[in-house]
Amino acid sequence: DRNQVIEDVREVENYLACSIHTRSELVVLIRDAGKIVGEFDIDSDTVGAFTQEDEAVLEEMGALISGRVASLASSYGSG
Template sequence: MHAQIDYAAAASGRTEVVDDVSADPRYLVCFPSTRSEIVVPIVRDGRVIGELDIDSDRFAAFGPEDQRLLEGVAALIAAA
């Protein structure tokens, strides 16, 4: 079982927002400058077909408005 943030989002089909990746043991370091992350699954017909995975060099960079926007983008991609 993978214990990474992106796998958690894919398994649950729900958005994962991490305000401080250094405090989350699921974070797999890709870029040393990353401080926060949001992962939005792209779901079609109840199945995850991809993800939007965005990192920031600021702590707590992603708020509710960002989440709503990215979930809307994911829905548009899923419908394409």
């Protein structure tokens, strides 16, 4: 129930990557009224690619779109 910044995915046991080239990952949750309605999930082929600023920008973007994401999820029966 929180954002994740993984500096080096090779150090995480049981990590499931979308690509064999993934080295770091940033996951930022999108919330609407306290409920998780989506997420940004960004991979990089560089170890330690993501900063706190990257996380903060994605949190701001999530806040801007969360209402619409929740509405769409509701419309399609997944919310």
